Amino acid sequence: MTPRxxxxxxxxxERQAKALSRMFDDEPLVGDVIYLSNDEQPEDxxxxxxxxxxxxxxxxxxxxxxERDYLMLCTxxxxxxxxxxALERMVGLADATQAVMVYADRTGTPTxxxxxxxxxxxxxxxxxxxxxxTALTEFADLKPAEYTFAGFxxxxxxxxxxxxxxxxxxCLYDEKExxxxxxxxxxxxxxxxxxxxxxxxxxxxCTDHLRTLGALVDADKLLTVNTEExxxxxxxxxVIPVRNRERTIADAIRSALSQQTxxxxxxxxxxxxxxxxxxxxxxxxxxxxxxxxxxxxPECTDLGIGGCWDLAVRHPQCGRYAIQLDSDDLYxxxxxxxxxxxxxxxxxxxxxxxSYELCDFALRPLPPGLIDxxxxxxxxxxxxALRINGLGAPRCFYTPVIRQIGxxxxxYGEDYAVGLAISRTYRIGRIYESLYxxxxxxxxxxxxxxxxxxxxxxxxxxxxxxxxxxxxxTT
Numbered sequence: 001m002t003p004r005x006x007x008x009x010x011x012x013x014e015r016q017a018k019a020l021s022r023m024f025d026d027e028p029l030v031g032d033v034i035y036l037s038n039d040e041q042p043e044d045x046x047x048x049x050x051x052x053x054x055x056x057x058x059x060x061x062x063x064x065x066x067e068r069d070y071l072m073l074c075t076x077x078x079x080x081x082x083x084x085x086a087l088e089r090m091v092g093l094a095d096a097t098q099a100v101m102v103y104a105d106r107t108g109t110p111t112x113x114x115x116x117x118x119x120x121x122x123x124x125x126x127x128x129x130x131x132x133x134t135a136l137t138e139f140a141d142l143k144p145a146e147y148t149f150a151g152f153x154x155x156x157x158x159x160x161x162x163x164x165x166x167x168x169x170x171c172l173y174d175e176k177e178x179x180x181x182x183x184x185x186x187x188x189x190x191x192x193x194x195x196x197x198x199x200x201x202x203x204x205x206c207t208d209h210l211r212t213l214g215a216l217v218d219a220d221k222l223l224t225v226n227t228e229e230x231x232x233x234x235x236x237x238x239v240i241p242v243r244n245r246e247r248t249i250a251d252a253i254r255s256a257l258s259q260q261t262x263x264x265x266x267x268x269x270x271x272x273x274x275x276x277x278x279x280x281x282x283x284x285x286x287x288x289x290x291x292x293x294x295x296x297x298p299e300c301t302d303l304g305i306g307g308c309w310d311l312a313v314r315h316p317q318c319g320r321y322a323i324q325l326d327s328d329d330l331y332x333x334x335x336x337x338x339x340x341x342x343x344x345x346x347x348x349x350x351x352x353x354x355s356y357e358l359c360d361f362a363l364r365p366l367p368p369g370l371i372d373x374x375x376x377x378x379x380x381x382x383x384x385a386l387r388i389n390g391l392g393a394p395r396c397f398y399t400p401v402i403r404q405i406g407x408x409x410x411x412y413g414e415d416y417a418v419g420l421a422i423s424r425t426y427r428i429g430r431i432y433e434s435l436y437x438x439x440x441x442x443x444x445x446x447x448x449x450x451x452x453x454x455x456x457x458x459x460x461x462x463x464x465x466x467x468x469x470x471x472x473x474t475t
Contacts, residue, residue, distance in 0.1 A: 003031035005092055005130070006066045009074040011035035011047060016077055024072075029087045031068045036474060051255025053149040053198075058419045063140035066133045070094065072259035075152065076127035079176040083107075086172035090130045099166035100135040100159045103128070106319045107174040112455050114165040116413055117207070117466030119386045121153045121202040124458075127175055135162055149198040150205040158211040194368075199375050206387040207380060215472040217382045222427045224348035225398050227320070232399070234319040235263035236341055241270045242327035243309035246277035248439075253285045253293060255330040259337040266317060268294045273301055286307035295463035306407035313402050322402060324394040324415075331394075332357065340396050343429055350401040350426035351419065353392040361441040381430075391419045391428075394436045401426060411460050420468045424475065 007024050011017040017035055018437070024030040036058065037049035048061045051236055054075075062071060070091060074080070094102045103125040105111055111126055139158045147154050159165060190263070210216045238256040241248050249269070256267045269282050279295070286293035294317050303311065313322045321344055323337060331337075336354075355372040359365055373392040375384060385391060395415050407414050407422050422428060449457070 001028035002376040004029050004069045005072050005087060006031050006068045006070075007033045007072040008036055008048070008062055008065075009033065009079045011037040012077045020074060020077070020080065021122040023082055023389070027082070027087055029091060030072075030133060032287040034062075035254055038340060041357075048103045051148070052272070054147050054151045056144055056146045058069055059136070059155050060140040060144075062134070063136040065461065066136070069133055071131045071136060073131060073145045073397075074127055075125075075129070076175070078127060079245055080127060080344050081174040083174070085174045088343075089170070089172060090168065090212050093166065093168055094130055094132065097164060097166050099152040100163040101156065102130045102166045102168055104168040104170055104172040107171050109175070109451050110169070110171075110455060111167055112459050112462070113167045114160070115385070115462045115466045116160070116360055117464070117469040118160075119157075119206055119465055119469070120297060120389060120458075121150070121206070121387060122389075123156075123462075126155075129370075135159055138162065145204075145208060150201040153202055154205040157205065159259075161209075161212065196374075202387060203375065203380065203384045204266040207383050210383055210386065210472075213469075213473065215469055217424055217472060219379050221380065222382065223350070223425055224427050225350050225401060227345050227348055227398070230320070230400060232320040232367050233317055234266050236261075236265040236321040236323055236337055237312070237317070237399075238265065238267045238325050238337070239270070239309060239312045239318075240267065240323050240325050240327050241272060241312070242274065242282075243272040244274045244276045244278060244280055245327040246281050248328040249278050250281045250285050252327050253289075255284065256325055256398060257289055257336075258294065258334050259331065260334045261338045261341070263341060265319060265337055266292050266294055268312045270296045270298065270303075270312050270317060272298060272303055272308050302409070304411035304414065306411070306417075307409035309408040309414065313397065313399055313407075318399055320399055321396055322399050325436075326393075326438075328441070329364075330355075330438055330439070331433045332437055336394075336435045336455070339431065339433075339435065340394075343431055344396070344398065347427065347429040349429035350398045351422045352396040352429040352431065352470070353419075354394050354396070354431040355433060356393045356436035356438045357434050359437050359439055361439055361440070363437060366440055370434055371438075373430070374432060376428075376430055378430075381428065385420055385423050386468065389461065390416060392430075393438065395419070397422075410460070412457050413464055416461060417464045417468075420464065421471075422471060424468065448458060 007030055021033045024033055036050050038050045048058055050058050090102050106126050111124055125450045139155055240252055253267055282295050357370050380450045405418055408417050
């Protein structure tokens with residue numbers, strides 16, 4: 001069998017690298033094995049220097065070094081075991097589909113299909129990707145902008161403009177993963193200040209991709225709103241969707257009621273048919289608050305978190321601004337609502353997003369601490385929003401605009417969907433000081449998700465991005 005693949009594998013140390021390279025020794029489709037090395041230089045073996053990450057230069061060097069039809073890029077130093085005729089299957093399907101890149105499932109960790117809007121830089125292709133050499137050569141010949149950390153991301157965005165990135169829904173290999181953290185721990189990596197340089201690189205690459213597509217939003221053309229328009233029963237409403245949170249709901253409502261403001265506000269609690277003592281807890285706190293606490297129990301029983309929000313913002317008791325508070329979280333201090341409304345009035349934005357601190361149930365700080373989403377800038381936040389997985393909290397809305405857009409009736413990504421839609425047309429304001437205490441505890445819905453649930457969530461957010469990208473392409 002004629003060799004058709006050149007393999008590129010990470011070199012951490014000799015033992016690790018030889019263990020990985022041995023996996024390809026008896027594969028007749030494999031030609032050369034070339035190391036990708038950070039610090040150590042392999043002896044008597046071809047290698048490409050990485051300089052901390054898979055940079056643009058390293059990707060171009062791979063294109064120049066490859067001689068066969070395909071490159072197999074291994075993106076991890078994890079222990080990998082190929083399945084029966086795995087490489088033949090990948091090459092065969094790449095040939096059949098004329099894909100520019102193919103990737104497959106690994107045992108116990110299925111991947112998902114690539115969508116046009118899968119613009120997040122943490123898309124999980126698995127540690128083995130097969131790339132068509134001619135496509136990578138085209139990328140190299142363009143002499144693309146240099147990125148220190150975003151070389152692979154930049155390359156696969158380019159490939160997605162050229163042709164298909166094909167997912168093979170078959171388990172073709174096994175991986176012994178090095179990162180065993182839960183989903184709840186991994187989800188904050190992109191806002192960790194230690195990763196800031198990486199995020200800046202990724203943002204630049206994504207922005208260049210959107211510019212090439214013709215989908216870039218011009219910050220100078222974003223609209224502001226007239227914050228004095230219309231009449232409302234109160235100036236602001238704190239919206240709390242809740243289901244079965246008898247342990248935390250009273251604390252959340254009290255946190256809202258303790259706010260000191262120069263305007264009238266209320267608290268709209270959407271009790272989504274709780275079956276524990278949530279209703280009783282709401283009633284008990286509401287006794288002394290009177291009409292300031294509004295409990296809504298939906299007539300329908302099919303509402304997700306987005307549906308609960310939609311019900312609240314359309315209710316006649318909703319104020320000019322609708323401000324988030326989750327049923328197990330708290331505001332950081334008693335001037336949060338005043339700070340938010342003052343910012344709305346000053347900046348005339350249609351949506352406002354604050355910053356929050358991670359803490360445990362007893363309010364002890366958790367790393368990375370303050371989540372301020374400083375990756376958002378007034379100049380490019382509306383474009384970078386298509387790359388990142390969330391916009392921050394608390395999320396606050398100018399009610400007339402959010403009534404026009406509406407929330408999708410889902411329990412994951414509903415806030416992201418409306419945030420993207422608003423950012424396409426309207427100015428979004430940011431507050432970078434802590435407004436919100438996000439309590440991480442065993443009751444959080446995203447504390448430790450199964451791979452299947454992670455994939456379901458990611459598929460939905462990629463769908464949202466795809467729909468939003470198409471709207472931006474036609475606007």
